[in-house]
Amino acid sequence: MAIQVFLIKHGKFSKKDLRKTRFSLVELLSTIRSAGYPNIRELDYVILEPNGDLSILPNQSVVHLTPRHLSIETDYQGLPIAVVVEGKIQHKNLTLIQKDEKWLQEELTTNGFHQINNIFYAAVMDKDHSLIVDTGTGDQNA
Structure with a gap:
């Protein structure tokens, strides 16, 4: 059974968990920057999922505001x-x-x-x- 691995918890690396994965620190940092988060201190968690994807969960203070956060109704724009x-x-x-x-x-x-x-x-x-x-x-x- 595959499990998820927490690579960053509350803005700090888990060196032990990172070593268990095939990710190097450079790859992890690159992936996080590509997702728009250059500062790891702004992240609550980075999780290596069982399917190999990274889930990047930012701290609420840096989450991009959406119309839903502001209780604004939006129209469907279409696909x-x-x-x-x-x-x-x-x-x-x-x-x-x-x-x-x-x-x-x-x-x-x-x-x-x-x-x-x-x-x-x-x-x-x-x-x-x-x-x-x-x-x-x-x-x-x-």
């Missing part, structure tokens, strides 16, 4: 569903949003895109079916 990837239509994703290739062609043409093979990435927001197009050349249209 972008890729419909063109590197010039190829993603038919399964079109079906997922209950659209077809004809609809996609019309939407792209309306937005000034006439050749699918020139589109690097296009997505449709699941909430309102708005289109996001990126040619991969820095020219975008929303």
Whole structure:
């Protein structure tokens, strides 16, 4: 049975537990910095999970505020569903949003895109079916 290992507790390393793992101190520090926490004193726990992932639990004083913390209601923004990837239509994703290739062609043409093979990435927001197009050349249209 795999167990979780506490590598940092209340801002301090557990040298003994770190030695039990395959993580070096340099790797651990790099992973923590990549997660946005350069100062270990700001962390309550860093846990090596049984699946090999690190759970980084910051001290409440450095947790990023969210609308929920401030009791602010937010609207669902939607999920972008890729419909063109590197010039190829993603038919399964079109079906997922209950659209077809004809609809996609019309939407792209309306937005000034006439050749699918020139589109690097296009997505449709699941909430309102708005289109996001990126040619991969820095020219975008929303």
